[in-house]
Amino acid sequence: MATVPDIIQQLGGVTAIANETGIPLTTVHSWKRARFVPAWRVPALVELAARKGCALSDQDFPKERPAAKEAA
Structure with missing residues (x-):
């Protein structure tokens, strides 16, 4: 399982994801920063990955938020 920062980088970075999905940049x-994507937002990222030809599925995302110590 990749980390959320790794996945974001693989998809082109924060700005590219925001621009291509319509999800606010701050989100x-x-x-x-939190190293976590809510489950209801994952499909948009999987769809973006498919459009970019990246091998990514919902199984690649952490299922629960990491402990505060790990997220820092």
């Missing part, structure tokens, strides 16, 4: 940035 995508908060996922990167």
